[in-house]
Amino acid sequence: MPSRSRFLLALAIVAGAVACGAQAQAPTREDYLRRFDADGDGRVSLGEYQEYLSRGFHAMDRDGNGVLAAGELPPGVRTRTATTLESHRRALARMFDLLDLDNSGHLDARELTAPPR
Numbered sequence: 001m002p003s004r005s006r007f008l009l010a011l012a013i014v015a016g017a018v019a020c021g022a023q024a025q026a027p028t029r030e031d032y033l034r035r036f037d038a039d040g041d042g043r044v045s046l047g048e049y050q051e052y053l054s055r056g057f058h059a060m061d062r063d064g065n066g067v068l069a070a071g072e073l074p075p076g077v078r079t080r081t082a083t084t085l086e087s088h089r090r091a092l093a094r095m096f097d098l099l100d101l102d103n104s105g106h107l108d109a110r111e112l113t114a115p116p117r
Contacts, residue, residue, distance in 0.1 A: 029109035036112065043106040050092045057088050 027035075036044040036052045058064075060072050066085040073079070098116040099107055 029113045033107075033109040033112055036107075043104075043108055044112055045106055046093060046096050049096050049107065050089045053092050054085065054088060057083075057085060061085070 033042070033044060036048050038048050038051065057068065060068055060074075062072055063069075068083040070079075070082075095116060096107065099111050099114060101111050101114070101117075
């Protein structure tokens with residue numbers, strides 16, 4: 001996996017961890033699904049997936065311009081090009097497609113919590 005893709009994947013994982021916060025007990029698959037499921041229909045759409053996992057991006061994008069400049073990245077993170085919200089969302093769409101095992105266009109609790117293939 002190219003370093004840019006690894007960075008975007010790491011950003012998505014960090015965003016999810018930041019959004020989840022520290023808890024005494026690990027959430028169940030259903031708890032995790034509810035965090036993503038903004039409309040409460042019991043499944044996660046691409047838009048819900050991208051919105052939830054973009055929270056970390058928005059938190060780091062201090063000037064709100066949709067671009068993570070070098071000064072907005074965590075210490076020690078280096079990238080050759082600025083990461084845009086658009087490129088971040090495209091990377092999340094690719095991950096969503098990998099997780100959507102039944103090609104339904106939505107993720108259920110099992111798909112959402114499964115490692116990507």
